Amino acid sequence: METLHTPRLVLRPFEPEDLEDFYAYAQDPEVGPRAGWKPHANRQETEKILRGFIRDGEVWALWHREDKKVIGSLGLHRDATRSVEDVRMLGYVLARPYWGQGLMPEAAEAAMDYGFARLGLALISVAHFPFNAASRRVIEKCGFSYEGTRRHALRRYDGMVLDECCYSMTWEEWQALRGSNGPGKG
Numbered sequence: 001m002e003t004l005h006t007p008r009l010v011l012r013p014f015e016p017e018d019l020e021d022f023y024a025y026a027q028d029p030e031v032g033p034r035a036g037w038k039p040h041a042n043r044q045e046t047e048k049i050l051r052g053f054i055r056d057g058e059v060w061a062l063w064h065r066e067d068k069k070v071i072g073s074l075g076l077h078r079d080a081t082r083s084v085e086d087v088r089m090l091g092y093v094l095a096r097p098y099w100g101q102g103l104m105p106e107a108a109e110a111a112m113d114y115g116f117a118r119l120g121l122a123l124i125s126v127a128h129f130p131f132n133a134a135s136r137r138v139i140e141k142c143g144f145s146y147e148g149t150r151r152h153a154l155r156r157y158d159g160m161v162l163d164e165c166c167y168s169m170t171w172e173e174w175q176a177l178r179g180s181n182g183p184g185k186g
């Protein structure tokens, strides 16, 4: 995975030194549960996940240029609901002090450009829980199309059964959105 640059962020692979920055938002009870995961109870939990990020190479650390720290993550994951190979699912979280500044749309658009132009993806999907209006706004701002709501999609770590609002963008839609000057597929 390549390092990507946006006006306020650098999207780069995670490093072992990111542990404290990662733990700072991973233990926040307002962050993980909105994305479906349990807040981390200690640094050991964060370290285990961090090792997985480094090993699997599908998640970028969001490095804040001005504050010089990692403030979130964004991944292009396998979409477990689709068997087609050239499809990825977008997932993201941001540390709470940085919410509401348009940082995630900025990061997501860079990742989408990379996914379509560099990886040659045919489709990128993304989903949010019905209560997550902030994530819905990110998805809308990025130009995804609403597919529908998958009811009783999953049981979260706390036992809650949640619906998922599902969206996607095809390569053709991305090209139309970015204009005809965008790079060609493949």
Ligand SMILES: CC(C)(COP(=O)(O)OP(=O)(O)OC[C@H]1O[C@@H](n2cnc3c(N)ncnc32)[C@H](O)[C@@H]1OP(=O)(O)O)[C@@H](O)C(=O)NCCC(=O)NCCS
Residues within 6 Å of the ligand: 030, 031, 032, 034, 035, 092, 093, 094, 095, 098, 099, 100, 101, 102, 103, 104, 105, 127, 128, 129, 132, 133, 134, 135, 137, 138, 141
């Ligand atoms: C979802 C999330 C990534 C949004 O990132 P962001 O960079 O704050 O996105 P934006 O700045 O574009 O704001 C999106 C919306 O958040 C809402 N918002 C803005 N400031 C906020 C704040 N301080 N607190 C809560 N929500 C806020 C607004 O509705 C905003 O929409 P608007 O721009 O139309 O007003 C971030 O809220 C987050 O990390 N949440 C917890 C994890 C999560 O939900 N991950 C996604 C799982 S699908």
